[in-house]
Amino acid sequence: MKNRLRVLxxxxxWSQQDLAERLGVSRQSVNAIETGRYDPSLxxxxxIAEVFGLxxxxxxxxxxxx
Amino acid sequence: xxxxxxxxxxxxxxxxxFVPITVxxxxxxxxxxxxxxxxxxxxxxxxxxxxxxGLAVLGWIWAMGRLLVELDDEYLRxxxxxxxxxxxGITLALTSVWGILELYSPEVPRLPVxxxxxxxxxxxxxxxxFNRFTIGDGGTCA
Numbered sequence: 001m002k003n004r005l006r007v008l009x010x011x012x013x014w015s016q017q018d019l020a021e022r023l024g025v026s027r028q029s030v031n032a033i034e035t036g037r038y039d040p041s042l043x044x045x046x047x048i049a050e051v052f053g054l055x056x057x058x059x060x061x062x063x064x065x066x
Numbered sequence: 067x068x069x070x071x072x073x074x075x076x077x078x079x080x081x082x083x084f085v086p087i088t089v090x091x092x093x094x095x096x097x098x099x100x101x102x103x104x105x106x107x108x109x110x111x112x113x114x115x116x117x118x119x120g121l122a123v124l125g126w127i128w129a130m131g132r133l134l135v136e137l138d139d140e141y142l143r144x145x146x147x148x149x150x151x152x153x154x155g156i157t158l159a160l161t162s163v164w165g166i167l168e169l170y171s172p173e174v175p176r177l178p179v180x181x182x183x184x185x186x187x188x189x190x191x192x193x194x195x196f197n198r199f200t201i202g203d204g205g206t207c208a
Contacts, residue, residue, distance in 0.1 A: 026074060028203055029141035037201050038141050 003060045005034045008052050022051045076136035083129040091122035123183055145197050145205030152196050153189025157182060 009019050016034070020027045025044070032038035033048075040048065049056045098115045106112045130150070137143040161182060167174045194204040 025139045026142055029139055032141050032201070032203065035202075038144070041140055044140060 001039045001060055002036065002063060003033065005030070005048070005059065008054070008059065009034075012052075019051070023047055074137070074139060074142065076133060076138065077142075079136060080129055080133040083132070084126070087122050087125040087129060090125070091119055094118035094122055126183075141203075142205065145201070145203055148197055148201075149190050149193030149205050152193030153186045156189040156192060157186045160185060 005019075009016070014022075016027045016030045020030045023030070023044070024047075029038070029040075033040055045056050045060060049059055052059060094115075098119060102112050102115055134143060134146060134150075137146065161177070164174075164177050168176060198204040
């Protein structure tokens with residue numbers, strides 16, 4: 001699964017730590033999700049969407065869609 | 067351990083539990099070794115002293131279980147679970163194969179069951195390396 005986390009974070013000038021604190025997870029988690037090494041659970045994906053104020057599908061895409 | 071992991075309250079609590087349990091284990095192993103002679107009969111004193119380090123091992127297992135329950139960061143929890151799975155796989159593989167060797171070859175030295183838990187802990191370290199090489203993060207030093 002691909003995601004636009006890095007771009008969305010950069011647009012808001014948030015560091016990985018900033019985003020991690022907003023999500024209530026570790027910076028490593030944000031880094032792992034951003035770099036595609038970890039796909040978040042559905043509840044965490046919803047939290048990420050909520051933090052960015054976007055629908056999940058605007059943040060995460062299947063590899064075939066990218 | 068990465069700084070962001072050290073900030074996690076569940077991991078901090080784990081280490082707060084781990085240290086006294088380790089001290090209790092080392093003290094009780096030392097006490098049992100000092101008091102119980104090699105040819106001691108299996109009486110109440112011997113069994114009582116020998117069970118003390120066993121209780122500390124139960125404490126370690128409890129602390130690790132609590133870590134999994136209390137870790138609210140799903141990524142860090144996944145790293146821990148992967149480490150434990152690797153450790154369990156290695157322990158089962160080695161003890162099973164060695165057990166079969168013991169069964170069919172009397173010349174093979176007997177592996178005391180005492181070593182199963184230390185072997186599993188070595189497996190945790192290997193699991194951490196496995197995480198590091200496959201995902202890029204090791205996990206805690208649990």
